[in-house]
Amino acid sequence: MSAMPRILIVEDDQDIAELVGRYLSKAGYTIEMLASGREALRAIAANAPDLLVLDLMLPQVDGLEICRLVRANEKTAAIPIIMLTARGEESDRIVGLEIGADDYLSKPFSPGELVARVRALLRRVQRGEGSGDRCIRYGPIVVDADRHTVAAHGAEVALTAKEFLLLQYLLEHRGRVLSRDLLLTDVWGYRYTGGTRTVDVHVRRLREKLPLLAHSLVTVKQFGYKLLDTPAASID
Numbered sequence: 001m002s003a004m005p006r007i008l009i010v011e012d013d014q015d016i017a018e019l020v021g022r023y024l025s026k027a028g029y030t031i032e033m034l035a036s037g038r039e040a041l042r043a044i045a046a047n048a049p050d051l052l053v054l055d056l057m058l059p060q061v062d063g064l065e066i067c068r069l070v071r072a073n074e075k076t077a078a079i080p081i082i083m084l085t086a087r088g089e090e091s092d093r094i095v096g097l098e099i100g101a102d103d104y105l106s107k108p109f110s111p112g113e114l115v116a117r118v119r120a121l122l123r124r125v126q127r128g129e130g131s132g133d134r135c136i137r138y139g140p141i142v143v144d145a146d147r148h149t150v151a152a153h154g155a156e157v158a159l160t161a162k163e164f165l166l167l168q169y170l171l172e173h174r175g176r177v178l179s180r181d182l183l184l185t186d187v188w189g190y191r192y193t194g195g196t197r198t199v200d201v202h203v204r205r206l207r208e209k210l211p212l213l214a215h216s217l218v219t220v221k222q223f224g225y226k227l228l229d230t231p232a233a234s235i236d
Contacts, residue, residue, distance in 0.1 A: 006050050008040065009024070009053045010054050022111075023115050037061025037066050045076075050080075051082070063096070067101055078158070082121065124189060136168065162187070179223055213227075
């Protein structure tokens with residue numbers, strides 16, 4: 001990641017885009033703004049940003065499709081994505097998280113809160129990149145904190161920035177029962193107001209991408225999750 005992170009804002013409402021851009025610029029970030037999904041895909045392919053602020057409803061190609069395509073490309077799969085949506089229904093927010101968004105804000109939102117979330121997400125990505133030369137091993141799963149990569153049985157597995165940080169946290173606290181609130185605070189980095197459902201979505205995605213976790217990452221009913229000290233016997 002560059003010394004001054006570059007953020008791509010994809011928002012077709014000019015007033016919102018300029019407001020977000022102004023606050024992020026004041027916070028020290030390099031800003032690029034685009035108003036259409038098609039332009040955004042071209043820009044991401046040409047020069048991937050350090051973080052993407054993505055509106056859900058966009059002309060030509062909507063935010064969900066952009067998110068899906070970014071996550072499907074191994075060159076861009078790890079870009080942190082914060083999704084903006086005017087829709088208040090939980091189902092719409094969950095769809096974005098299911099596809100691979102790391103975070104979301106419902107309009108209207110506080111620009112200051114957006115800046116805080118951008119900082120928290122980038123800080124955790126940077127912390128993962130500079131965490132040393134150690135690897136964390138869990139059965140056939142190897143997390144390389146220095147290279148920010150995950151492999152299972154020797155094959156690299158593409159995770160989003162938030163999925164990587166959640167996996168790393170679970171591995172570092174294996175054997176402990178972790179509440180959803182604790183995971184939100186320590187992994188997301190702030191008091192998350194959107195509900196603990198986002199933790200469940202990210203856990204489900206980790207289990208899908210790393211099938212060993214289907215048996216080893218245990219749900220503690222009405223509380224949270226526990227990663228077993230050693231991997232459970234599985235068909236992974």
